[in-house]
Amino acid sequence: MYKFKNTHFFVNIKKKCIISLFISISLFSCEKNKNIQEIPSYLSVSNIDLVTNLDQGKNTHKIIDIWLYVNDQFQGAYELPAVIPLLHKDTNNIKMFAGIKDNGIASTRVRYHFYKSFEKNVFLVKDSIINIQPSFRYTDNAIVEYENFEGVGTNIDTTLKSEIDFEVKTENGNSFAYAHLTGNYLKFEASTDDFENLPQQGSPVYLELDYQSNHTALIGAYINNPTSVINKDLVWISPKEEDWNKIYINMTKTVSEALGNNSIKFYINVFRTDTTKEAWIKFDNLKIIY
Numbered sequence: 423m424y425k426f427k428n429t430h431f432f433v434n435i436k437k438k439c440i441i442s443l444f445i446s447i448s449l450f451s452c453e454k455n456k457n458i459q460e461i462p463s464y465l466s467v468s469n470i471d472l473v474t475n476l477d478q479g480k481n482t483h484k485i486i487d488i489w490l491y492v493n494d495q496f497q498g499a500y501e502l503p504a505v506i507p508l509l510h511k512d513t514n515n516i517k518m519f520a521g522i523k524d525n526g527i528a529s530t531r532v533r534y535h536f537y538k539s540f541e542k543n544v545f546l547v548k549d550s551i552i553n554i555q556p557s558f559r560y561t562d563n564a565i566v567e568y569e570n571f572e573g574v575g576t577n578i579d580t581t582l583k584s585e586i587d588f589e590v591k592t593e594n595g596n597s598f599a600y601a602h603l604t605g606n607y608l609k610f611e612a613s614t615d616d617f618e619n620l621p622q623q624g625s626p627v628y629l630e631l632d633y634q635s636n637h638t639a640l641i642g643a644y645i646n647n648p649t650s651v652i653n654k655d656l657v658w659i660s661p662k663e664e665d666w667n668k669i670y671i672n673m674t675k676t677v678s679e680a681l682g683n684n685s686i687k688f689y690i691n692v693f694r695t696d697t698t699k700e701a702w703i704k705f706d707n708l709k710i711i712y
Contacts, residue, residue, distance in 0.1 A: 465506045505551065515543055518556050519534075526669040538562075586601060601692065603702065613644065613687045622678045627673040629673055631707070634705075637702070638659065640690070643676055647683055652680075
């Protein structure tokens with residue numbers, strides 16, 4: 423059997439490995455102790471405001487996340503309310519972007535393109551909590567077409583498919599549209615006016631809607647082409663009976679794919695299949711933003 427004669431070589435290798443391992447452990451321990459000793463400061467974010475102009479409709483929102491940057495470095499996206507630890511001290515530039523559920527889906531959380539960022543210089547102190555209440559506004563170049571049912575007449579009307587009309591009601595000083603399906607009536611549908619020349623080629627287009635209902639509803643679009651009208655079912659919204667809800671519906675793909683259209687209008691549809699149960703929907707603050 424062949425035997426290794428140069429055992430000194432392997433002893434040296436073994437010693438070197440042990441020394442390297444010892445150095446690695448020591449460095450890791452130092453780094454670990456350093457991190458343990460570093461005490462963070464904290465940002466607390468709970469309340470969010472949306473500020474609107476007179477020509478932008480009501481200031482309702484459903485901002486659920488903030489995307490945080492410190493000195494232009496991305497820190498993460500945080501669900502609200504949030505207490506955020508930061509390894510920063512003294513004066514720092516804080517920038518926040520508003521996060522929403524795209525199409526009301528929890529798994530598609532995105533920064534909302536049409537809200538400006540909130541920016542502020544904040545003095546951070548280790549082991550202390552700084553409370554911040556961000557206020558957001560629509561971007562300067564955002565075009566906001568809206569209906570809030572506060573004026574005379576509306577730019578929303580029932581379609582030929584609808585078996586009932588809606589009425590404008592007022593509660594607690596707020597006016598809204600209300601449709602009630604009862605008896606043998608099964609379908610309610612209302613649409614916006616026609617929109618011509620909405621931006622395409624991937625330019626963002628969103629529909630915002632406040633609603634309350636005891637029945638599922640469909641948001642869709644009628645695309646008026648020179649020779650036909652295409653009906654696009656877009657998003658089903660779930661019942662929200664106790665409180666008002668807000669949804670942000672991403673129309674970008676639908677509008678961009680409607681090449682050569684003459685106009686597009688958006689609709690709300692409630693179709694009742696069970697005549698033993700009444701269906702109703704309240705809706706308000708409908709906005710088309712591009």
